[in-house]
Amino acid sequence: MVDLPMEPSGPKPRVRLSRANIMLYGILLLVSLYYLLPLYVMVVTSLKGMPEIRMGHLFSPPMEVTFEPWVKAWSEACTGINCDGLSRGFWNSVRILIPSVLVSIGVASVSGYALTNWRFKGSETFFTILIFGAFIPYQVMIYPIVILLREAGDLVTPIAQSANPALELLGLEPFGKVRIMGSLSGLVFVHTIFGMPILTLLFRNYFASLPDELFKAARVDGAGFWGIYFRIMVPMSLPIFVVAIILQVTGIWNDFLFGVIYTKPEIYPMTVQLNNIVNSVQGVKEYNVNMAATLLTGLVPLIIYFASGKLFVRGIAAGAVKG
């Protein structure tokens, strides 16, 4: 049979290995290698014993797989004063993370909603100032916030102490001097403040993209400020909440600076403890333990990202919400 020149009909045949495709996949492969290689080295090293590491074959897989470094990083490594590994820092970070994420997202979403749907006199100015805040390098604000937290503690002390007789009557411990600086609540406050500009912008733009008539319909139906927020806006905004959660979880979990400044050693977050392990100057450098500790610390944002990556992309690309 002779291959007749085909008349175009049906789907246009695609060339699999065109020049453009080879270029595209080649670049993608290179970029993935660039990012995956360090990860590979970390995983491999964390599974080797120290003698094997000293042999210096950085890229070779472990001859003898050992989980010893992981156990040590989690529960035995010394971080400054105490030697109970990263586990303490992990739970500290969890205790910082959960309230910080909830409070910052709660505050920012309500502000974004109010700024979009309940315009008040000066709301545009307020928003401009808030956005301006996103461009101020936060190092500038570190010391003023230290003072703010200290003074706020002094301010709250007499109010809290006025409740002491009642507490004593109940057999509970009375308040002494209230310290917000150096406390968990202080750090939650700081994370909320620094999350405000970007999160409010995020929520405001999202809510502004929802049809105005929905809001009007809900008002005619007799729903109030909170009724509309909880029953209409929030259920329609799942994607943007996911985006905000991912931003905040990664941001707050990875935070080092605020953790080290605004808390004290007992409640240092995991990142600070990781630093203390990796940068300790005593003894030999245990590369396998360091790698395991670093991987452990990075695990939470990684898991969050993999679990909700699809929703994240959808939220970022949102705007066209069809009824």
Next chain:
Amino acid sequence: MTSVSIRNLDLNFGAINVLKNLNLEIEQGEFLVLLGASGCGKSTLLNCIAGLLDISAGQIHISGRNVTWAEPSERGIGMVFQSYALYPQMTVEGNLSFGLKNQKMARAEIQERVARAAKILQIEPLLKRKPAALSGGQRQRVAIGRALVRDVDVFLFDEPLSNLDAKLRTDLRVELKRLHQQLGNTMIYVTHDQVEAMTLADRIAIMKDGIVQQLDSPEEIYLKPCNKYVADFIGSPAMNLFKGEIVTGDTPGFVANGINTGLAGYGFERPVTGGAAWMGIRPEHILLGQACEGATVQTEALVDIVEPMGSDTLLWVHSAGQQMRVRTEGQSKIKSGDRIKLGFNAAQAHLFDATSEMRL
């Protein structure tokens, strides 16, 4: 009895004056249509009545109560929006009952009302569905149902049919009219579509730049437009307008392009004075061929374009340098390039002052 009364209403957006000293009295059970070009302030007026916009001056009374400062939900109104504005995460049933739940109504009564509204609008099989699973027409029915369940005195519609395709629009228009006859509520209906306005309204308020130009029955607006804007706006295709001059004498006449139209048959609204003026004649009032024997004006014209539309035919003709639109019967034999005889009677013409543009 007056149902909605708007008194000296002003609304400004910053420095822009959108509604200017607007007065409107709407009777109980009346179907009032607000008609006007896009951007003339119809939606703004409706939002003011609903309480969704804070007005700048004036008063709004609904069912004899001054509701100028009342919340939207306290005004006894239900509103239907162009984009339907259904709550996407709730089922149809949830959408219908949302307003009632906010009133803390007993569950049994809510169910009863939802069932009744669903029956009237024939959406019973859809109650468990989400809005995304409904067609445009079904969504709009649900939106109407949301106003219906609340048992309000006044329904407000903001271009409810303009997102639907032509056939559905006609169907739902008839249904709306039936619904109005069945319920007898006051309805205020915003549209820019004159067919909707003419077919639905008891009275039409034609708006321009935030001012009501004419408030009358559809018939009156068609037959006696009060100014040139209304005359031009109502009617499709639009009225033919000629600029000319009124001459007074034994019998007054209108002179344009050298043709004198005797105005003996014209019903003047006010004493005749001479001067520049516009004369208007609707395309359907121009007579062709034999029919124009005895008409006040008769002339010849050249046909430029023929637009057959089945039920009737539109001719675009010109005569003495003047473009004209003529409507004639559906199966017309006239072709482009033909010379035709045409004319009209002064009794069916409209005259407007050239400066004030008011009807003469």
